[in-house]
Each structure stands twice: as C-alpha cells, then as structure tokens.
Amino acid sequence: MxxxxxxxxxxxxxxxxxxxxxxxxxxxxxxxxxxxxxxxxxxxxxxxxxxxxxxxxxxxxxxxxxxxxxxxxxxxxxxxxxxxxxxxxxxxxxxxxxxxxxxxxxxxxxxxxxxxxxxxxxxxxxxxxxxxxxxxxxxxxxxxxxxxxxxxxxxxxxxxPHGLRGFLAPEVHADFVERIVFLGGESTGKSSLAIALAEALDAPCVAEFGREHWVAKDGALEYDDLLHIGRTQMAREDRAAFEAARYLVCDTSALTTLFYSHAMFGRAEAELATLADRPYTHSFLCADDFPFVQDGTRQDETFRRRQQAWYQAELQRRGWPYQVLTGPLDARVQQVLAHLRDASPG
Missing domain, CATH: 3.40.50.620 (HUPs)
Structure with a gap:
C-alpha cells in the first residue's frame, strides 16, 4: 500500500x-x-x-x-x-x-x-x-x-508518573523510577539491608554482581574484569527499572567498582569512571558500626575503614546528598522508610 x-x-x-x-x-x-x-x-x-x-x-x-x-x-x-x-x-x-x-x-x-x-x-x-x-x-x-x-x-x-505509568512505555517510565543505592565498606550490612528494604517496598532489588563474579573466578580478578563488573551492574539495574512500580533498590553501584579498580590495580578505565558518575535519587551510606565479619571474600577491618573513608570523601566531592544509616538492620530499614516518606511530594 x-x-x-x-x-x-x-x-x-x-x-x-x-x-x-x-x-x-x-x-x-x-x-x-x-x-x-x-x-x-x-x-x-x-x-x-x-x-x-x-x-x-x-x-x-x-x-x-x-x-x-x-x-x-x-x-x-x-x-x-x-x-x-x-x-x-x-x-x-x-x-x-x-x-x-x-x-x-x-x-x-x-x-x-x-x-x-x-x-x-x-x-x-x-x-x-x-x-x-x-x-x-x-x-x-x-x-x-x-x-x-x-x-x-x-x-x-x-x-x-507512577500512578499513571500504564500510559508510558517501560523505557520512559524507567527514567522516573526512584533508584535507591546503598554504599559502604565490606561487612556493613548492605546486602541484607537491600533485601529487607526491597521486601518492605515491594520493589525489585539489584544484587551486587561484583561478588558473584569474584566467586565465579575464585577471587582471581583481572583488571579487565572491573569494567565488565561495572557494565553488568548498570545493565542489570536498567533492566530491573523496567519492572519497577516506583522504587528500585540497588545493593551497590559502579562507584564501588571504581573503588576496587583503584584499590586493586591503581587505575581505572575511563568508561568505568563515567559509569560511576550515575546519580541516584536516594543515596545511603551504611555505617561501619557492625562488627567486622570475615566471610572468606573480604579483606580486613583496616581495609573497611579505608573504604568507608573513601566513600564519604567521594560523595562529598561529587556534591551528592546522602544519609548515613546506623544501628541494627530493622533500625536502618526504618531510617530509609522515614527518609522516603519525607522526600515524597505527597
């Protein structure tokens, strides 16, 4: 025709x-x-x-x-x-x-x-x-x-945009999803908190791919693995946003991968640094007030303190607002929920 x-x-x-x-x-x-x-x-x-x-x-x-x-x-x-x-x-x-x-x-x-x-x-x-x-x-x-x-x-x-998301294509609504990211040194409870919060919000949770990849390679990461980790983490996050009603909980971000690239190899790919620039709607830094637990994948208490200080300095340097979460798991979940209520325009 x-x-x-x-x-x-x-x-x-x-x-x-x-x-x-x-x-x-x-x-x-x-x-x-x-x-x-x-x-x-x-x-x-x-x-x-x-x-x-x-x-x-x-x-x-x-x-x-x-x-x-x-x-x-x-x-x-x-x-x-x-x-x-x-x-x-x-x-x-x-x-x-x-x-x-x-x-x-x-x-x-x-x-x-x-x-x-x-x-x-x-x-x-x-x-x-x-x-x-x-x-x-x-x-x-x-x-x-x-x-x-x-x-x-x-x-x-x-x-x-969330209540009327049926009038938006998934690719469009994904840009209105409020992404929640947890950062923190090793053994600061990020993964447990991400799972608990996702359950409380009935929201998707994006797990930390870097840990999965570390296990798959028996801890023998090479320099090129770090960019692969960053890319995969962000791709998983983007896919999950298509399914989110309002919130998306992210166990970590490419900022973590950037830290490990510098810590392990003294350098990082420019693309990884760009991925680490991704902003989040709500950023939380998990305090290191939990006792350090060695699970076979972590370094030590000294490394955790170094990592924690790097996150604080980096968040402040970038001018990204964030909230420090303290106390046991249930208390941290309530701190996040209170923050989300205060931040909601309704």
Missing amino acids: SATFRTGLVVGKFSPLHLGHEQVIRTALGQCQRLLLLCWSLPELPGCDAERRERWLRLRFPGVQAEVVTPARIQAWREQGKSLPDLPHNDAPEFEPRQFVAEFCQAVFGTTVDAVFTSESYGDGFAEHLADVFGHPVRHVCVDQQRLAVPVSGTRLRAD
Missing part, C-alpha cells in the same frame, strides 16, 4: 513521551514515506530534560529522524551557517513556534513537509501557516483529539 504523504511532521514537547504521542507518531508513520519528529521545551519540564527526550524517541522510534532542540543546539547550527530564529518559549504567541518550525524544516531537515499530524485543535492553523511559508499545500491530520484512546496529558503524567 502506497503512502498518502511524501513527508510528514510531528512536533511536540514529549514531556514525557506518552502513549498518546506514540499513537500520533505511529499513525504518521503509516501514512508517510518519510517522517520527521521535532521536539523542544523552553523551559524544560521536570524529569524531562532534552537528553531523556532524545533517548525516549530513539528507543521507541529507531530509524525515524528526530531532533530535540535546545538553545545550545540552535547556537551550534548557527555556527554551521544555518539561519535559525531563537527557540520559542512554551508560552510564546502561536506565530513564533509555527514560524520556527517552518524555518527549522528548511534549514536543518533540508526539506518542506506536506502533512502535519497532531491531536490538537490548533493543527489546522499550524498547517495553513506552513503552507504559506512553503508555497504548497500542507495537510493537517488530526489523531484522537478527544483523547478517547489514550486519556492522559503530559501535565498529569509529570504530577503522577
């Missing part, structure tokens, strides 16, 4: 990209030889920065040409000789975004379009403006303007 249109266009904030947006995009894909996606938000909206929106579009619509525009990217295109107006504010009069889209299509996409797909009442006027600038007809295709198929809005989703 031949396509109805040569080139189609979908424009949106996609903050966040939800199933209503996806319905419009998939409708356009079915009717166009070529589809262009154009996205911007000025200012950017909570939880929906440009990097995330770009990733969502790439994951959900691989192969579709999409541009997520920011003021910095406008400046970069200008330095390449492309003539572009300033990025319109979200509250700008309707002429400004319409004219911006027309000029952007010609300057960056290098083409005009003959159809625009929206679920909004402004679509007819938008198409007429593009037609005036392009000098040829542009058709507006309206998709589910009454929101009957996907009854949701970006505003509602930003306010309650």
Whole structure:
C-alpha cells in the first residue's frame, strides 16, 4: 500500500513521551514515506530534560529522524551557517513556534513537509501557516483529539508518573523510577539491608554482581574484569527499572567498582569512571558500626575503614546528598522508610 504523504511532521514537547504521542507518531508513520519528529521545551519540564527526550524517541522510534532542540543546539547550527530564529518559549504567541518550525524544516531537515499530524485543535492553523511559508499545500491530520484512546496529558503524567505509568512505555517510565543505592565498606550490612528494604517496598532489588563474579573466578580478578563488573551492574539495574512500580533498590553501584579498580590495580578505565558518575535519587551510606565479619571474600577491618573513608570523601566531592544509616538492620530499614516518606511530594 502506497503512502498518502511524501513527508510528514510531528512536533511536540514529549514531556514525557506518552502513549498518546506514540499513537500520533505511529499513525504518521503509516501514512508517510518519510517522517520527521521535532521536539523542544523552553523551559524544560521536570524529569524531562532534552537528553531523556532524545533517548525516549530513539528507543521507541529507531530509524525515524528526530531532533530535540535546545538553545545550545540552535547556537551550534548557527555556527554551521544555518539561519535559525531563537527557540520559542512554551508560552510564546502561536506565530513564533509555527514560524520556527517552518524555518527549522528548511534549514536543518533540508526539506518542506506536506502533512502535519497532531491531536490538537490548533493543527489546522499550524498547517495553513506552513503552507504559506512553503508555497504548497500542507495537510493537517488530526489523531484522537478527544483523547478517547489514550486519556492522559503530559501535565498529569509529570504530577503522577507512577500512578499513571500504564500510559508510558517501560523505557520512559524507567527514567522516573526512584533508584535507591546503598554504599559502604565490606561487612556493613548492605546486602541484607537491600533485601529487607526491597521486601518492605515491594520493589525489585539489584544484587551486587561484583561478588558473584569474584566467586565465579575464585577471587582471581583481572583488571579487565572491573569494567565488565561495572557494565553488568548498570545493565542489570536498567533492566530491573523496567519492572519497577516506583522504587528500585540497588545493593551497590559502579562507584564501588571504581573503588576496587583503584584499590586493586591503581587505575581505572575511563568508561568505568563515567559509569560511576550515575546519580541516584536516594543515596545511603551504611555505617561501619557492625562488627567486622570475615566471610572468606573480604579483606580486613583496616581495609573497611579505608573504604568507608573513601566513600564519604567521594560523595562529598561529587556534591551528592546522602544519609548515613546506623544501628541494627530493622533500625536502618526504618531510617530509609522515614527518609522516603519525607522526600515524597505527597
């Protein structure tokens, strides 16, 4: 079946990209030889920065040409000789975004379009403006303007991404999952605490892959193993986030792997250092007020104190907020739950 249109266009904030947006995009894909996606938000909206929106579009619509525009990217295109107006504010009069889209299509996409797909009442006027600038007809295709198929809005989703997660693809909702990470030296109760907290929250728990790999290799880790551990830990975490309702409990992070790389080999791969930069919604440092227990995989009390001091210094250097957990296991679980209650917007 031949396509109805040569080139189609979908424009949106996609903050966040939800199933209503996806319905419009998939409708356009079915009717166009070529589809262009154009996205911007000025200012950017909570939880929906440009990097995330770009990733969502790439994951959900691989192969579709999409541009997520920011003021910095406008400046970069200008330095390449492309003539572009300033990025319109979200509250700008309707002429400004319409004219911006027309000029952007010609300057960056290098083409005009003959159809625009929206679920909004402004679509007819938008198409007429593009037609005036392009000098040829542009058709507006309206998709589910009454929101009957996907009854949701970006505003509602930003306010309650977990309660309304059924309107988000798993790849999108995963970025709203609150990731909880436990750090601490050897024998500070991280693993037991992670399991207990995950049970209390009915949340997935990502175990420490480094310990599994150490056991599998009978303790004979090589330098390259550390990057493998870091990559695997982060990949497991990302997969688990797809299944999480709100919280994801992480026994450790690549920051731990970075420490061991330096402690064991005096160096670390740049990629591992980048993985260790991943921020978490809630970070907890387990105090070393437990008696040190040698389980056959650990070093000694002196090493634990060294590791604990490194975590404290590193968290402070990075400016990451964290809470120190003290006392027995049950007390630590209650400290975390209290922190989560205090941090909840509800």
